[in-house]
Amino acid sequence: MSTGKPARAARLDELRETFGDRQVAEGERKREVNDLFDRIAPRYDLMNDLMSFGTHRMWKAVTVREALRQLDGKTGPLVDLAGGTGDLALAIKEREPTRQVIVADASAGMLEQARQRGGDGLNYLHADAEALPLEDGTAAAITLAFGLRNMTDPAGALRECARILAPGGSLVLLEFSRPAAWFAPFYGLHSRWVIPALGALVARDKGAYTYLVDSIRRFPAAGDITRELEGAGFHVTRTRPFMFGVAMLHVAEVT
Numbered sequence: 467m468s469t470g471k472p473a474r475a476a477r478l479d480e481l482r483e484t485f486g487d488r489q490v491a492e493g494e495r496k497r498e499v500n501d502l503f504d505r506i507a508p509r510y511d512l513m514n515d516l517m518s519f520g521t522h523r524m525w526k527a528v529t530v531r532e533a534l535r536q537l538d539g540k541t542g543p544l545v546d547l548a549g550g551t552g553d554l555a556l557a558i559k560e561r562e563p564t565r566q567v568i569v570a571d572a573s574a575g576m577l578e579q580a581r582q583r584g585g586d587g588l589n590y591l592h593a594d595a596e597a598l599p600l601e602d603g604t605a606a607a608i609t610l611a612f613g614l615r616n617m618t619d620p621a622g623a624l625r626e627c628a629r630i631l632a633p634g635g636s637l638v639l640l641e642f643s644r645p646a647a648w649f650a651p652f653y654g655l656h657s658r659w660v661i662p663a664l665g666a667l668v669a670r671d672k673g674a675y676t677y678l679v680d681s682i683r684r685f686p687a688a689g690d691i692t693r694e695l696e697g698a699g700f701h702v703t704r705t706r707p708f709m710f711g712v713a714m715l716h717v718a719e720v721t
């Protein structure tokens with residue numbers, strides 16, 4: 467059922483039975499999200515560059531810097547959760563070649579792209595973020611870029627992050643957020659017209675990119691994400707907005 471232009475959620479649990487602007491059963495959300503990323507995987511990186519005019523690279527460079535800072539002096543693997551085509555994981559591995567870097571993702575198609583890019587240098591884990599086959603308290607840090615809003619149970623995934631992190635370990639979370647009021651109309655035009663048109667032309671999948679825009683609209687604002695992180699067992703140590711709040715970096719240490 468379509469709900470029209472989706473309203474921004476206040477809690478992550480409100481996303482569990484949605485897919486873009488539709489209400490769906492939880493199992494259907496999982497299937498639809500997986501199919502979508504399997505479909506768009508070969509064009510995913512090109513689309514990111516086109517949609518963001520390359521700015522996502524700068525946001526990710528800051529995320530990598532922050533992850534390296536969090537890893538400093540710690541042993542144990544870095545998990546790039548919902549790591550997609552592996553760009554963050556590879557950037558971290560290049561700077562810390564002796565660190566085990568695991569790309570974990572629910573989409574076999576996205577992981578295959580990561581494998582082609584990262585070869586033997588990275589480890590690959592085909593798994594749901596809500597139930598990771600990793601021991602308690604073992605990861606030195608987790609990066610999670612643009613993945614949280616797509617998860618079947620995003621609040622459960624945050625609790626799972628807290629479970630696998632070693633004491634003092636950090637989650638470095640990059641996600642879309644709510645842009646400043648003056649910038650919102652410009653961003654709204656870009657989201658409404660440019661992104662679906664690029665999706666149709668380049669990825670030949672307008673529906674997938676309409677979903678991405680709707681999922682961004684629905685995703686809770688930064689203050690609500692801070693509350694969710696605290697509810698999952700984290701203490702937020704740093705936030706940093708990008709492009710007038712279009713995206714937000716949260717750095718959160720497990721308590």
Ligand SMILES: C[S@@+](CC[C@H](N)C(=O)[O-])C[C@H]1O[C@@H](n2cnc3c(N)ncnc32)[C@H](O)[C@@H]1O
Pocket residue numbers: 499500503547548549550551552570571572573576593594595596610611612613616617618619
């Ligand atoms: C927008 S992409 C982000 C990929 C990459 N981190 C980046 O920044 O480009 C979202 C990723 O989340 C993954 N994903 C969605 N639901 C997931 C889940 N429940 N568990 C693990 N990964 C999931 C998708 O397969 C996809 O690769």
